[in-house]
Amino acid sequence: MTDRLPGFNTLAIHAGAAPDKTTGARATPIYQTASFVFDDVDHAASLFGLQAFGNIYSRITNPTNAVLEERIAALEGGTAAVAVASGHAAEFLTMNALMQPGDEFIAANKLYGGSINQFNHAYKNFGWNVVWADTDDPASFERAITPRTRAIFCESIANPGGVVTDIAALSDIAKRHNIPLVVDNTMATPYLIRPFEHGADIVVHSATKFLGGHGNSIGGLVVDGGTFNWAGDDRYPTLSKPRPEYAEMVLAENFGNFAFAIAIRVLGLRDLGPALAPFNAFLILNGIETLPLRMQRHCDNALAIANHLAHHPAVAWVSYPGLETDRYHGLARRYSPLGSGAVFTIGLKGGYEAGVKLVSNLQLFSHLANIGDTRSLVIHPASTTHRQLTDPQKITAGAGPEVVRLSIGLEDPADLIEDLDAALA
Numbered sequence: 001m002t003d004r005l006p007g008f009n010t011l012a013i014h015a016g017a018a019p020d021k022t023t024g025a026r027a028t029p030i031y032q033t034a035s036f037v038f039d040d041v042d043h044a045a046s047l048f049g050l051q052a053f054g055n056i057y058s059r060i061t062n063p064t065n066a067v068l069e070e071r072i073a074a075l076e077g078g079t080a081a082v083a084v085a086s087g088h089a090a091e092f093l094t095m096n097a098l099m100q101p102g103d104e105f106i107a108a109n110k111l112y113g114g115s116i117n118q119f120n121h122a123y124k125n126f127g128w129n130v131v132w133a134d135t136d137d138p139a140s141f142e143r144a145i146t147p148r149t150r151a152i153f154c155e156s157i158a159n160p161g162g163v164v165t166d167i168a169a170l171s172d173i174a175k176r177h178n179i180p181l182v183v184d185n186t187m188a189t190p191y192l193i194r195p196f197e198h199g200a201d202i203v204v205h206s207a208t209k210f211l212g213g214h215g216n217s218i219g220g221l222v223v224d225g226g227t228f229n230w231a232g233d234d235r236y237p238t239l240s241k242p243r244p245e246y247a248e249m250v251l252a253e254n255f256g257n258f259a260f261a262i263a264i265r266v267l268g269l270r271d272l273g274p275a276l277a278p279f280n281a282f283l284i285l286n287g288i289e290t291l292p293l294r295m296q297r298h299c300d301n302a303l304a305i306a307n308h309l310a311h312h313p314a315v316a317w318v319s320y321p322g323l324e325t326d327r328y329h330g331l332a333r334r335y336s337p338l339g340s341g342a343v344f345t346i347g348l349k350g351g352y353e354a355g356v357k358l359v360s361n362l363q364l365f366s367h368l369a370n371i372g373d374t375r376s377l378v379i380h381p382a383s384t385t386h387r388q389l390t391d392p393q394k395i396t397a398g399a400g401p402e403v404v405r406l407s408i409g410l411e412d413p414a415d416l417i418e419d420l421d422a423a424l425a
């Protein structure tokens, strides 16, 4: 092979994987083991002291998970990645590495409902304060910056659907103030958007969704872009100060452009413990092998259905950036030219009651709280995922009473349209 880098389809299948050295197994084996035998006492000591890379215990590293980590790092264009138990664990460990009690971070106000809850409530226990800014108004992020701001957080394409974030505009602001930009790339996946190319510093994923892609495993990933210089920066003591538990090692100095990933692993996973089961890593790896094929079909199906619903008499509006009339169409063409993802919202003329009726009447669509399955899914956010929010919060988050969220699967679009038409009638 030449020096040319392999393409995305090739990386999705091969990055991080090789035939198993001892058995020749071509698929990545599931290393279903809690621990790993040391070569000798010196080897054990060097592993514990972070002087050598190797496996100790599957809470910290595992060879199946390592393939998944290398693969997502390659697909996103990052320096390293860490597989964790869920998307929420990825967000939590990321913030744990960045924040001290009393610190703040700025989050886009259009986010997955679970992230809004995590930030508003669970983080209070750690003394981490979220400050909300308007996804559609990058200047609102800059206005919210204070000396305690430690991160800016957004989604690339935002849940519950239809919002495309101007990542480069947020990155410009983050860079001006020397603050890392964290992008949740769950909805887009690296097939559609690679946030590091637009100036993100850290990418997080819920691998539960399109990466795994079959609705069968919970998992999460943190990807280090290798772009942020933590060394000597007192605002980030986890990375820039000597670690007493590792013989006063300074992670930023020892590990350079993958220090953030190391911090997630040797402090986050080691001390807090949300490790990904190797079996789930195996299933997510299998999913990623067909990610480019699946994502394109997801997007094509979603566009066909969004188009159909935009002309349906019971539907007040459709929020899908793939539609030429959509307010985010310009941003979608710039950031996500291959398609606008599979998750979008519609507003029903009949309001809350019509939303509840639609989810009850659909046959082929499953009524549940998930996205990114081969199967088409539907939910009425106001009565489920977003019900804890106040009414104004629901509306800001794009989850008003008339809103129904669809996650379009890989079925024949004609069958999905027939199901929707029958349920709306």
Ligand SMILES: *Cc1c(COP(=O)(O)O)cnc(C)c1O
Pocket (backbone or CB within 6 Å): 086, 087, 088, 089, 112, 114, 115, 155, 159, 184, 186, 187, 205, 206, 207, 208, 209, 218, 219, 220, 371
């Ligand atoms: C689902 C989801 C999460 C949380 O991930 P889990 O794997 O469910 O913990 C975070 N962000 C987005 C955008 C999601 O869709």
